[in-house]
Amino acid sequence: MDPKSLFSLSDHLEALSKEGDPLEVLQETVDFEYFRAWLVEGLGYGDGAKGGRPPFDPVMMFKALILQAQHNLSDARMDFMIRDRLSWLRFLGLSLG
Template sequence: MLIKNFDLFELQNRIQKIENLGDPLKKLQELIDFENYREELESMNRNGTEKGGCPPYDAVLMFKIIVLQKLYNLSITKRSIK
């Protein structure tokens, strides 16, 4: 397996190219203040971790994922998980 050597500023240059093209995720973040929904989202959370288990994912993060799925017509199916 061939490993590519990255130069010192390659990551920074790639990020700059994406920003110059107009990052749709950044625009979405500017348009929607997701934190306004935190209280309501967390009130709906019934995680059942009182008896143990992993803590739940952040409610706002999960909401962002759902918005992106709907916006880009994405879905998670059993077939895509395999």
């Protein structure tokens, strides 16, 4: 057995779910897609004709702002917490890769 992989990623996420991950409850309770049209309109996303890097998904960024406000985090600390917590990655729809 590889000592660096005691549990698989799916085992970790399953354990978080069994313990009652509050972000899963929030995800099931709130339809975040409902806000997408307002977010896109409010952010004034262009059509991409000028090129450049595509913007992050507005719903994902909205969810990140909710987490940041709940935990009173700076931008730098928020970046760290997203990278550190599997439950936050899952809530935001991000992968480890």
